[in-house]
Amino acid sequence: MPTSLHKADWIAVDWGTSNLRAWAMTDQGEILAHANSPDGMGSLPPDGFEPALLRLIDSWLGAGTTPVIACGMVGAKQGWAEAAYAKAPCPASSDTLTRAPTHDTRLDVRIIPGVCQPDPADVMRGEETQIAGYLAHDPNFDGILCLPGTHTKWVHISAQEIVSFRSFMSGELFALLSQNSVLRHSIGDDGWDDTAFADTLDAVISRPETLAARLFSIRAEQLLHDQSPQVARARLSGLLIGAELAAAKPYWLGQPVVLIGAPQLTKNYATALAAQGVTPTVKQGDSLTLAGLTAAYSAQKDSK
Amino acid sequence: MPTSLHKADWIAVDWGTSNLRAWAMTDQGEILAHANSPDGMGSLPPDGFEPALLRLIDSWLGAGTTPVIACGMVGAKQGWAEAAYAKAPCPASSDTLTRAPTHDTRLDVRIIPGVCQPDPADVMRGEETQIAGYLAHDPNFDGILCLPGTHTKWVHISAQEIVSFRSFMSGELFALLSQNSVLRHSIGDDGWDDTAFADTLDAVISRPETLAARLFSIRAEQLLHDQSPQVARARLSGLLIGAELAAAKPYWLGQPVVLIGAPQLTKNYATALAAQGVTPTVKQGDSLTLAGLTAAYSAQKDSK
Numbered sequence: 001m002p003t004s005l006h007k008a009d010w011i012a013v014d015w016g017t018s019n020l021r022a023w024a025m026t027d028q029g030e031i032l033a034h035a036n037s038p039d040g041m042g043s044l045p046p047d048g049f050e051p052a053l054l055r056l057i058d059s060w061l062g063a064g065t066t067p068v069i070a071c072g073m074v075g076a077k078q079g080w081a082e083a084a085y086a087k088a089p090c091p092a093s094s095d096t097l098t099r100a101p102t103h104d105t106r107l108d109v110r111i112i113p114g115v116c117q118p119d120p121a122d123v124m125r126g127e128e129t130q131i132a133g134y135l136a137h138d139p140n141f142d143g144i145l146c147l148p149g150t151h152t153k154w155v156h157i158s159a160q161e162i163v164s165f166r167s168f169m170s171g172e173l174f175a176l177l178s179q180n181s182v183l184r185h186s187i188g189d190d191g192w193d194d195t196a197f198a199d200t201l202d203a204v205i206s207r208p209e210t211l212a213a214r215l216f217s218i219r220a221e222q223l224l225h226d227q228s229p230q231v232a233r234a235r236l237s238g239l240l241i242g243a244e245l246a247a248a249k250p251y252w253l254g255q256p257v258v259l260i261g262a263p264q265l266t267k268n269y270a271t272a273l274a275a276q277g278v279t280p281t282v283k284q285g286d287s288l289t290l291a292g293l294t295a296a297y298s299a300q301k302d303s304k
Numbered sequence: 305m306p307t308s309l310h311k312a313d314w315i316a317v318d319w320g321t322s323n324l325r326a327w328a329m330t331d332q333g334e335i336l337a338h339a340n341s342p343d344g345m346g347s348l349p350p351d352g353f354e355p356a357l358l359r360l361i362d363s364w365l366g367a368g369t370t371p372v373i374a375c376g377m378v379g380a381k382q383g384w385a386e387a388a389y390a391k392a393p394c395p396a397s398s399d400t401l402t403r404a405p406t407h408d409t410r411l412d413v414r415i416i417p418g419v420c421q422p423d424p425a426d427v428m429r430g431e432e433t434q435i436a437g438y439l440a441h442d443p444n445f446d447g448i449l450c451l452p453g454t455h456t457k458w459v460h461i462s463a464q465e466i467v468s469f470r471s472f473m474s475g476e477l478f479a480l481l482s483q484n485s486v487l488r489h490s491i492g493d494d495g496w497d498d499t500a501f502a503d504t505l506d507a508v509i510s511r512p513e514t515l516a517a518r519l520f521s522i523r524a525e526q527l528l529h530d531q532s533p534q535v536a537r538a539r540l541s542g543l544l545i546g547a548e549l550a551a552a553k554p555y556w557l558g559q560p561v562v563l564i565g566a567p568q569l570t571k572n573y574a575t576a577l578a579a580q581g582v583t584p585t586v587k588q589g590d591s592l593t594l595a596g597l598t599a600a601y602s603a604q605k606d607s608k
Contacts, residue, residue, distance in 0.1 A: 085528075116524075116527075116528055117524075118528060118529075120517070120521055120524075121521050121524035121525040121527075121528050121529060122520065122521065122524045123523075123524050123527055123528065151486070151520055166517050167520040167524070168516050168517065168519075168520065169485065169486070169516075169519045169520050170516065172485050172486065173485075173519075176480045176481075176484055176485060177480075180480055180484060181473065181476055181477075181480060182454075182455070182473070182476065208512050208513035208515070209512035209513075209550040209551055209553070210551050211512070211515065211547060211551065212472050212473075212474065212544075212547040212548045212550070212551040212552075213424070213470050213472065213551035213552065214551075215472075215473045215477075216426065216455060216471040216472065216473050217424055217425050217426065219427075220420075220421075220424075220425035220426045220427045220471070221425040223420075223425075223427055224389075224420055224422060224425050224427065225422075225425060240516075243515060243516040244516045246513040246516070247513055247514050247515065247516040247517035247518075248516075248517065249513070
């Protein structure tokens with residue numbers, strides 16, 4: 001249970017499928033406290049959201065009402081309150097937040113909507129807030145934001161709007177294949193091989209039609225040729241990121257690209273893009289989420 | 305426990321990762337009895353194979369020694385006894401069987417080796433016996449055998465030899481994605497849509513580089529456009545079989561193709577190949593496994 005002597009002016013919340021993260025904030029943008037819990041949207045019943053939030057932030061609340069600004073899967077249909085998607089093309093920061101029902105009168109919870117794209121059908125929840133955070137500091141950016149993760153997003157930004165975007169399941173596929181498929185016998189939990197990553201990536205980008213034939217080879221190379229678990233790990237990553245880059249080529253080709261995420265996620269994408277002649281800028285994702293939540297809080301406050 | 309008044313002249317065994325299947329046979333090829341158990345190679349310790357087999361076939365054994373011919377993962381390194389791979393190009397039926405160590409003197413167990421291919425690295429265990437069974441009835445076949453399954457095999461046959469082959473993880477990927485990924489929320493346990501399958505297949509074969517972008521759309525189409533679980537199921541299958549056909553094109557293009565497997569597995573491959581102008585012949589897999597085991601038994605007997 002986090003404790004703090006300071007009461008928060010407002011509270012920023014990033015509430016995903018697997019995790020809940022909160023920051024106690026001042027109106028001046030100072031972070032008074034930070035707390036995490038594993039109470040992600042995926043593990044909570046509909047009436048479990050308010051208690052889960054209070055367990056984390058109760059000590060930050062004063063006697064009056066404290067505004068809470070939340071983003072992520074908390075706004076999904078199975079979340080606390082459904083925040084209907086904004087439809088791309090649209091600004092990254094919506095001014096239509098959804099109020100979540102609360103029993104505790106100290107809470108005023110507003111949820112930032114995700115963004116949808118009708119054709120090709122796609123959705124995001126949470127990434128739009130990181131994007132808004134990025135644009136808060138670089139409002140004139142025109143180019144591509146790539147946010148690697150379980151479901152990596154490639155996003156075309158122009159004139160402060162999300163013009164179009166596309167999601168890729170490479171992160172989830174890597175986890176499933178390396179932990180739950182026959183390849184698990186051949187792939188190490190960690191370790192890496194730069195050459196194996198580069199070679200596999202190059203082979204898939206130049207001949208994407210060969211992708212499906214290359215997966216089982218990761219198993220067979222270990223059985224027949226004693227391929228190391230580290231090489232196997234790098235090859236699987238090279239296959240999946242290579243397939244993603246082949247499909248996302250209309251996004252990154254000839255464009256300025258900014259990678260947003262944790263260093264261990266952005267590193268391989270940066271290497272892969274560099275091999276294609278693209279030199280991306282890399283930004284930490286965490287600070288941008290908070291910047292986006294702060295921008296949404298400020299906009300709400302100014303509109304009152 | 306199966307019982308039989310007849311004692312077997314020999315016993316045919318198909319021993320895979322998940323299942324053990326056995327047939328009590330006469331020298332004339334008559335099936336006296338058939339039995340299954342879930343004692344697959346994947347669930348047995350090294351000393352568990354002989355007891356697992358005896359539980360299934362004890363009542364078929366006479367006072368003397370009964371030959372047992374086995375194929376499949378029972379011959380893997382983690383199996384009963386490692387049967388070293390034959391190396392392609394090679395005949396489908398090897399005459400070098402590996403004897404498994406037994407305590408019960410009524411058993412003489414011989415394991416058929418799998419087939420490996422050094423480059424591109426690939427392996428099979430069990431399919432070679434189905435192939436041998438097919439060739440026992442059609443020895444002059446020259447073309448492609450496709451054996452759909454968890455790890456589908458495409459095999460080039462010429463002059464009674466396995467010339468080359470390639471494995472695809474489409475079956476395992478379908479299971480993982482439809483049951484363990486975010487797509488599980490959108491995909492039905494059964495049902496089908498012919499048009500969705502055909503359209504998705506065509507899109508991936510004509511533009512294989514778009515594969516990675518199409519997976520998450522299966523989720524988004526349901527969220528945004530109420531795509532049915534049946535359509536989602538057919539689309540995922542179309543994506544994976546489409547990616548496989550794109551990669552396996554050097555095998556099937558302009559070649560006679562025979563599909564070997566259970567009807568529910570071969571049906572979608574037959575539809576997909578037909579859309580590419582290939583009209584495959586379809587054969588049941590079970591009877592071919594037994595035919596291959598019978599051919600191996602006869603060859604062993606003749607060589608004595």
